[in-house]
Amino acid sequence: MFRVELRSDTFTLPTAEMLDAMTTAELGDDVYGEDPTVNALERRAAQMVGKEAACFMPSGTMSNLASIMAHCPRGSQVIVGAESDIYVYQAGGASVCGGIVYHPVANRRDGTMDLEEIEAAFPDDPDDPQFALPALICLENPQNHCGGRVLPLGHLKAIRALATQRGVPVHLDGARIFNAALACGVAAPELASYADSIQFCLSKGLAAPAGSVVAGSRPFVAEVRRIRKMLGGGMRQAGVLAAAGLVALETMVGRLAEDHANAVRLAEGLADLDGVRLDPRPVEMNMVFFRPPDAAAFVARCGEMGVGVAELGRGRIRCVTHAGISAEDVDHALTVFAKALSEPASNPS
Numbered sequence: 001m002f003r004v005e006l007r008s009d010t011f012t013l014p015t016a017e018m019l020d021a022m023t024t025a026e027l028g029d030d031v032y033g034e035d036p037t038v039n040a041l042e043r044r045a046a047q048m049v050g051k052e053a054a055c056f057m058p059s060g061t062m063s064n065l066a067s068i069m070a071h072c073p074r075g076s077q078v079i080v081g082a083e084s085d086i087y088v089y090q091a092g093g094a095s096v097c098g099g100i101v102y103h104p105v106a107n108r109r110d111g112t113m114d115l116e117e118i119e120a121a122f123p124d125d126p127d128d129p130q131f132a133l134p135a136l137i138c139l140e141n142p143q144n145h146c147g148g149r150v151l152p153l154g155h156l157k158a159i160r161a162l163a164t165q166r167g168v169p170v171h172l173d174g175a176r177i178f179n180a181a182l183a184c185g186v187a188a189p190e191l192a193s194y195a196d197s198i199q200f201c202l203s204k205g206l207a208a209p210a211g212s213v214v215a216g217s218r219p220f221v222a223e224v225r226r227i228r229k230m231l232g233g234g235m236r237q238a239g240v241l242a243a244a245g246l247v248a249l250e251t252m253v254g255r256l257a258e259d260h261a262n263a264v265r266l267a268e269g270l271a272d273l274d275g276v277r278l279d280p281r282p283v284e285m286n287m288v289f290f291r292p293p294d295a296a297a298f299v300a301r302c303g304e305m306g307v308g309v310a311e312l313g314r315g316r317i318r319c320v321t322h323a324g325i326s327a328e329d330v331d332h333a334l335t336v337f338a339k340a341l342s343e344p345a346s347n348p349s
C-alpha cells in the first residue's frame with residue numbers, strides 16, 4: 001500500500017459511517033426485489049439523476065454492458081468513442097456477450113466526437129441487408145482517457161438531436177457524473193437528460209466499497225435487471241453494499257469540490273517542476289495528466305518513495321485526487337515527484 005495513493009479514486013476506502021450502515025442495514029433477497037436497502041438506494045439514485053427508475057449493479061462495467069445489451073439487438077452496432085472506457089477497458093463485453101459490433105468514433109482532445117463521423121456510421125439505405133445497423137450511441141462524461149474532460153453541454157445537445165433524428169437512444173457512461181456536474185455547474189439530472197440511460201459508479205470518488213447504478217425509464221431498467229441476472233449479477237442480500245452506497249450518495253457528493261481543488265493544487269505544483277510536460281488544458285475535475293521524461297521509470301521511482309501514480313498509455317501519467325488525499329498529501333507527492341525527476345534511479349547502496 002502506498003502512503004499517498006494517486007493511481008485512481010477506485011482506491012477510496014469506505015467511511016466509518018458506511019461501515020456502520022453496512023452492519024445495521026435491513027436486508028432481504030434482492031433477486032426477489034425484497035431487499036429494502038437496495039430498493040431505497042435505487043429510488044434515491046434514480047432521483048439524483050432525474051430518471052424514472054434505477055437498478056443497483058455490481059460494477060460500472062456490468063452496468064454499461066447490461067445497458068448496451070438492453071438497447072441493442074444482436075447483430076446491431078453500438079457507436080462508442082475510440083477513447084471511451086467502454087471501448088478500451090471493458091474487455092469487448094458487448095461483442096462477447098451480446099453479439100453487438102462496436103463502431104468506434106475518434107474522440108477529439110476535448111473528449112467530443114465528430115458528428116459527421118457518427119452520421120457516417122448510419123448506412124444510406126438501412127434496408128440494404130449488408131449492413132449491421134447502429135442501435136445506440138454511447139457517451140462518456142467526464143471523458144477519462146482524454147484527460148478527464150467534461151463534455152460541453154452543446155455537444156450533449158447535438159448528440160441528442162442526432163440520435164433523435166436517427167431514431168436511436170443514447171447511453172451515458174457517467175462513472176463520475178457528479179464530478180462532471182460540479183465541474184460544469186450543471187445539475188446531474190440535466191447532464192443525464194440528454195441520454196436515455198445512464199450508469200454511474202458509487203465505488204470511485206464516492207468511496208463506497210462496490211457498486212454502480214443504471215438509471216432510465218421503468219421498462220428499460222426492468223430489462224437491465226433481467227440481463228443483470230443473466231450475467232450473474234443478482235446479489236441476494238446486496239443491501240449490505242447498498243447501505244454504503246446510500247451513505248455515499250448522501251455524504252460524498254457534497255465534498256467532491258475538495259478533490260477538484262486538490263487536483264488544481266497538484267497541477268500548479270507540477271507546473272513548477274523541471275522536466276514535466278503538464279497537459280496545458282485546465283484541470284476540470286479530480287484528474288491531472290502530465291508527461292515525465294520516462295514514464296515507467298517515474299512510476300517505479302515514485303512507488304519506491306511511497307507515492308502511487310499510474311501510466312495511462314503513451315507515456316502519460318495520471319494522478320487522481322479523492323477522499324483519501326489531503327492537501328498535505330498533495331504537497332508530499334510534489335516533493336516526491338521533484339525527487340523522482342532529479343534522481344531517476346534509486347541508489348543501490
Ligand SMILES: Cc1ncc(COP(=O)(O)O)c(C=O)c1O
Nearest residue numbers: 059060061062085144173175201
Ligand atoms: C469512465 C469509466 N466507466 C466505467 C468504468 C468501469 O467501472 P468498474 O471498475 O466499476 O467496472 C470505469 C472504471 O474505472 C471508468 O473509469
